[in-house]
Structures are given as structure tokens and as C-alpha cells.
Amino acid sequence: MAGQQQTAHDPFVIAGEEFGSRLIMGTGGAPSLDVIDAALAASGTALCTVAMRRLDPSTTGSILDVIDRRGVRVLPNTAGCRTAREAVRTAEVAREALETDWVKLEVVADERTLLPDPVELLDAAQTLVGLGFTVLPYTNDDPGLARRLQQAGCAAVMPLGSPIGTGLGIANPHNIELIVSEARGPVILDAGIGTASDAALAMELGCDGVLLASAVTRAQDPARMAAAMAAAVTAGRLARLAGRIPRRSHAQASSPIEGMAVL
Amino acid sequence: MTITLNGESCELDDDITLVAFIESRTGTTRGSAVVVDDEVVPRGSWPDYRLRDGQRVELITAVQGG
Numbered sequence: 165m166a167g168q169q170q171t172a173h174d175p176f177v178i179a180g181e182e183f184g185s186r187l188i189m190g191t192g193g194a195p196s197l198d199v200i201d202a203a204l205a206a207s208g209t210a211l212c213t214v215a216m217r218r219l220d221p222s223t224t225g226s227i228l229d230v231i232d233r234r235g236v237r238v239l240p241n242t243a244g245c246r247t248a249r250e251a252v253r254t255a256e257v258a259r260e261a262l263e264t265d266w267v268k269l270e271v272v273a274d275e276r277t278l279l280p281d282p283v284e285l286l287d288a289a290q291t292l293v294g295l296g297f298t299v300l301p302y303t304n305d306d307p308g309l310a311r312r313l314q315q316a317g318c319a320a321v322m323p324l325g326s327p328i329g330t331g332l333g334i335a336n337p338h339n340i341e342l343i344v345s346e347a348r349g350p351v352i353l354d355a356g357i358g359t360a361s362d363a364a365l366a367m368e369l370g371c372d373g374v375l376l377a378s379a380v381t382r383a384q385d386p387a388r389m390a391a392a393m394a395a396a397v398t399a400g401r402l403a404r405l406a407g408r409i410p411r412r413s414h415a416q417a418s419s420p421i422e423g424m425a426v427l
Numbered sequence: 428m429t430i431t432l433n434g435e436s437c438e439l440d441d442d443i444t445l446v447a448f449i450e451s452r453t454g455t456t457r458g459s460a461v462v463v464d465d466e467v468v469p470r471g472s473w474p475d476y477r478l479r480d481g482q483r484v485e486l487i488t489a490v491q492g493g
Contacts, residue, residue: 190492190493191491191492191493192491192492192493193491193493194491197491200491213492213493214489214490214491214492215489215490215491215492215493216460216487216488216489216490216492217487217488217490217492218433218434218485218486218487218488219433219452219453219459219486219487219488220490221452223490226458226488226489227489227490227491228457228458228489232457238489240489241492241493243492243493253462253467256467257460257462257467257487258460258489259460260460260461260467260468260469260470261458261459261460261487261488261489262458262489263470328493329493355493377492377493378493
């Protein structure tokens, strides 16, 4: 099929590593490990995030067992960090725990919006790049900040569509397009996805991948929504590569005008 | 000896290594890391690192997260 040929020659590469899916899954928000297991399988993802927290002795089972069994690469995040110092420490802990120098960098300004704190985020990114980390920052949909993060040596930039967990979709598609147009590396739409059309739009805007969690893990049927997201990311990517028609203000017939019969 | 584990007092055998300590709590070292007295202890040091009385230990592990 043409679609399969297209995707087969369209590798998704971050920091020299190739991934078989452009859908990155967050694992937060699922009611059980069985649910996340089914969602990961249905999503076809090759990369998924975890958070780092104090050991809870009452917990049974491990998210890592699920991730390892699925053969998915793990990407630790710095969720909950409010300062560059906290985020760097969390990345250092994650590196020892998971034996990876990759990190999804999150430094949020406040708990109500969970929007990134740009000053602390850039500070943390610069420090972590200097320490040898492969840094994937969750950032605002701000082209200037995205540029600075790439200049700092981040392996990708991950602008939000809208605040984490809101499902409001892509609030400012023009900014996402601007970030894409200037990008030196992968752009991954991270946060705000509510349903499959949001993920498709992200890809149509030129994003290289989509990272989402709540839209799947909190859906009524997480595995089915994961499959929908996978299809949407593929469809959006194909549409981007295919080149959409320009928008017009008036109709343009697709049937020939010449040769109309006199009836 | 007594250490502070994740903010709570905890009794341990004397001279326990970090590897033994982590495995006793989690069953594996996969996915866990420790911060002792504000220092992240490199994984390669765990077999030889022996906890001492009075130390503050944060035992951190991977959990579900976006």
C-alpha cells in the first residue's frame, strides 16, 4: 500500500535513535497496570514516560515490568519539579534508576496551570545538556523559547497544545507551525490532546510526533483510544507529507466544466 | 542502626550495602535509585556502599507518569 511505503521511508529519529512509532505515550492517569498494558499494546508506541517518586511499600507490580515486557523504551520525566535544581536532581536520580541519560524535562510554574516556567526550564536544559543528558523539554508554545532550548542543545522540543490534562487540543496552531518552521530537530506536540483529531492536527501542522497520556489513560476505553491515536498520528503524518490543498474562499468544481450535455 | 528512609525512621542491619538495602525493599534494583544525605549515589557504587547510622536516605522508583 502507498501509505505503508510512505511511512516505511519516513523514520522518526531523536538524537540519532530511530523509533517505529511517532506516538509517545505517557503512562500517568491509568486506573491499573492492566489498563496501561493494554493501552501501550494498542498504541504501538516505542517510547513511553514514567515519573520518579519515593518508593510506596503498599504498591504491587511495577510499571517498568509492563514497559519492559512490551519492549518499549522508557523515558523518565521530571514531573512535579518547580525549579531547575529540582529537575536536574530528578534527572540524575532517573539516570541511576533507569540507566538512561534521556529525560523529558518538565519544570512547571504553578500547580493550577502546570504551564512551564520558561526561566527555570531553560536553566535546567542548559545544565542537563552540559552534564551529558539527552534533553526533551516540555515547553510553552513559544517560538522564541523553543529556539533558545534548541540552541542550548536539546534533542527535541515538545511544545504544549494546551495545559496538561485539559484535553483542549491545540490552542494556538499558528505558534506550533512557527516552531515547526524554525526547528533544527524534532518537534513533538506534548500535552492538551483530547481526542484523535487533535493528534492528527498536530501532525498536519508538521510536528514530528505526539506525546499524550490523559487522552488515552482517562478515556472510557483506553485501549480503543490508544488505537485511535495511533491511526490519527499516522493519518496526520501522511496528510502533512502529501500536501493539503490550499484553502479557498469560493468553490472550485472538480468535475469538468467543458462538455456539459444540453439537456 | 537507624536511618531516615523517605522521611521516616527505619531500623536496618549494621553495614548493609546499598544493593542489599534496595533489593530488600523493592525486590530488584531495576528502576530504583537512592539519594543519601543529599548525594545521588551512582549505581556502580551500590555494591560497596555501606549505609551508616543516622543517614537520610531517599529511595526513589519509577511510577506511572505523563
